Amino acid sequence: xxxxxxxxxxxxxxxxxxxxxxxxxxxxxxxxxxxxxxxxxxxxxxxxxxxxxxxxxxxxxxxxxxxxxxxxxxxxxxxxxxxxxxxxxxxxxxxxxxxxxxxxxxxxxxxxxxxxxxxxxxxxxxxxxxxxxxxxxxxxxxxxxxxxxxxxxxxxxxxxxxxxxxxxxxxxxxxxxxxxxxxxxxxxxxxxxxxxxxxxxxxxxxxxxxxxxxxxxxxxxxxxxxxxxxxxxxxxxxxxxxxxxxxxxxxxxxxxxxxxxxxxxxxxxxxxxxxxxxxxxxxxxxxxxxxxxxxxxxxxxxxxxxxxxxxxxxxxxxxxxxxxxxxxxxxxxxxxxxxxxxxxxxxxxxxxxxxxxxxxxxxxxxxxxxxxxxxxxxxxxxxxxxxxxxxxxxxxxxxxxxxxxxxxxxxxxxxxxxxxxxxxxxxxxxxxxxxxxxxxxxxxxxxxxxxxxxxxxxxxxxxxxxxxxxxxxxxxxxxxxxxxxxxxxxxxxxxxxxxxxxxxxxxxxxxxxxxxxxxxxxxxxx
Numbered sequence: 001x002x003x004x005x006x007x008x009x010x011x012x013x014x015x016x017x018x019x020x021x022x023x024x025x026x027x028x029x030x031x032x033x034x035x036x037x038x039x040x041x042x043x044x045x046x047x048x049x050x051x052x053x054x055x056x057x058x059x060x061x062x063x064x065x066x067x068x069x070x071x072x073x074x075x076x077x078x079x080x081x082x083x084x085x086x087x088x089x090x091x092x093x094x095x096x097x098x099x100x101x102x103x104x105x106x107x108x109x110x111x112x113x114x115x116x117x118x119x120x121x122x123x124x125x126x127x128x129x130x131x132x133x134x135x136x137x138x139x140x141x142x143x144x145x146x147x148x149x150x151x152x153x154x155x156x157x158x159x160x161x162x163x164x165x166x167x168x169x170x171x172x173x174x175x176x177x178x179x180x181x182x183x184x185x186x187x188x189x190x191x192x193x194x195x196x197x198x199x200x201x202x203x204x205x206x207x208x209x210x211x212x213x214x215x216x217x218x219x220x221x222x223x224x225x226x227x228x229x230x231x232x233x234x235x236x237x238x239x240x241x242x243x244x245x246x247x248x249x250x251x252x253x254x255x256x257x258x259x260x261x262x263x264x265x266x267x268x269x270x271x272x273x274x275x276x277x278x279x280x281x282x283x284x285x286x287x288x289x290x291x292x293x294x295x296x297x298x299x300x301x302x303x304x305x306x307x308x309x310x311x312x313x314x315x316x317x318x319x320x321x322x323x324x325x326x327x328x329x330x331x332x333x334x335x336x337x338x339x340x341x342x343x344x345x346x347x348x349x350x351x352x353x354x355x356x357x358x359x360x361x362x363x364x365x366x367x368x369x370x371x372x373x374x375x376x377x378x379x380x381x382x383x384x385x386x387x388x389x390x391x392x393x394x395x396x397x398x399x400x401x402x403x404x405x406x407x408x409x410x411x412x413x414x415x416x417x418x419x420x421x422x423x424x425x426x427x428x429x430x431x432x433x434x435x436x437x438x439x440x441x442x443x444x445x446x447x448x449x450x451x452x453x454x455x456x457x458x459x460x461x462x463x464x465x466x467x468x469x470x471x472x473x474x475x476x477x478x479x480x481x482x483x484x485x486x487x488x489x490x491x492x493x494x495x496x497x498x499x500x501x502x503x504x505x506x507x508x509x510x511x512x513x514x515x516x517x518x519x520x521x522x523x524x525x526x
Contacts, residue, residue: 128373129366131170134235136428141166142225142239143329144204145247158208159201160224162242162303162325165232167427170370173377176427177330178232178386179322181396181407186227187414199406203227216241216360233420233460234427238363246358247303248296250332256295257331259302259324261287269313271305285311299328318407319389319396330380386426388419395419417459424462431492433462439497440518442471444481450524454480458522461500463493472512477525479503483510486519493520 131139145162163180182201188194192206207223221239229236251257263269268288275284284301294302306321307314314320363371388395395418397410411418425433439458443451451468458465471477482497482505484490494505497520510521 127366128369129364131168131367131370132237133170134237136424136430137169137171138234138427139168139170139238140229140232140234140236141168142221142228142236143242144221144224144239145242145244146204147244158205160204161201163200163224163228164326164329165228165234167234168371168374169427170374172429173374173382174384175374175378175382176384176386177326178388178423179326180228180231181318181322181388183318183398183405183407184231184396185401185406185408185413186231189227198402199404200224200227200231218362221360221362231416231419232423233416234423238367239361240363241360243358244300247328247332248300249358250296250336251294251299251328252296254332254335256293257299257328257335258291258293259327259331261289261292262323263289263313264315265313267312269305270311271301271307271309271314272311273305273309274301294328299332303328316389323387326385330383333375334380384426386423388422395422417455417465420459421462421464425464428462430462430496432490432496435490435493436464437488437490437493437519438517439463439465439520439522440467440469440516441465441522441524442469442514444471444473444477444523445526446473454522454524458497458500461496463497466518467516471514471523473526474512475526476511477523479525481523481525482506483508483521483523484519485510485516485521488519490519497522 133139143162143164143166144160146158146160159182161182163182165176165178165180167176167178168174180200182199184200185197186200186203187197188203188206190196190206192202192209194202194206204217204220204224206220208217208220221241225236225239261268266289268290269285270283271285272280272283273285275282277284284298285305287302303325304321305311305314305324306317361368395410396407399406399408401408401413409415409419424430425436428434441451441455441458443449451470455465455468480501480503482494482501482503484494484505484507498504501522505520510516510523514521
């Protein structure tokens, strides 16, 4: 097949007749001819006909149009440049929006401040003022939480199931945090509907008396401050009363918080005490070990979890709950103080709402400003977390009292001496306290209780009194005698004992063959 083959068909050129000028004279079938033409007639020759001058498109018209098109394309397109006037209008618009948002948040902050401090609406505008301090220069704050805002609580809504100490050194920018077990057995110092003694989480209710506990009780707050101060051996200056709503709304306002789940169980932690809200088709507290992101609802559940309704990984019960409460509060503090949260008007507004409606305190507005400045200088890593149930040296244990499961000091019921010694050692800059010298107090008189009284006095001054007992009665002791037994140099402790007891420290063995393992022995004389 030749080169002119297409799809199997050959193209053949018909021969041309001579004199035809290359025009094929092939006859045209009749069906293709106009009416009146004869079949078999030849095709007409092609005629060169010039266009009429009165109609049609002239070449000059085409050239002119192309020339105009080239001229348009050749011109540079003008770019849009906003004028200074437009810039000014946009700036003013944004400024108005910022002022409106700032004014709105400012008004909310003023109203919230009035609710929190129970004072005048404009008290929050007062100047910053220093915090009140104790003898060691520290400001001690009670932080406690109640759940009267929880509609599902019945009977125990006003119990303080979250109790913490925050101790602040505003000059050195130091902060310490410690939790008080809600089941700690204490003396109520008064008779109330719960009796004369019981768990510390009832002190607020007892102190409130006939107050409607759907609202904040100043008397109850003061009673709890006093009792927590006795426990730690500290003068308490401030309190902050927080409801559960504040925690939940605060966590949601900052977009959730991140905490690290710790557990001795390889599975992590589980507590089903709160799953009734979803008919046990979900888990409010179920996490593997490691980092976890919590919204407000789940943060509140974790803050209350203690294996109360079965589960795993919270074997220390209330002690685990206290650790998780500290984690959540510190995470919330860090998130709320972050630049991203403070730059978000919606988050800031939500935070103001959660705090203003659900927090009460005896801080003055000016003191809060000092507190905020301090918070900006201290990171969570710098906060000293004091664990009273450290597995290496536990100072608290569980027990039973009046048919109830309780928490009490290892040293004995109502004996807070070891706890107070640890707190003073961790919080004070006193050289004698940091030497951690041990002291034993002996009663060298027939008068009962003399050693115990002296022990309490020394403990309140920061001494580590480890034991009390009786000595051989003798007038040779004078009012008091102090003996240094160990070879360890502890000059600050010796000097402080001499100052507080009004006697010189003696070196050498104890009289009458008495022995002791303490660094110092104090014998109370007649």
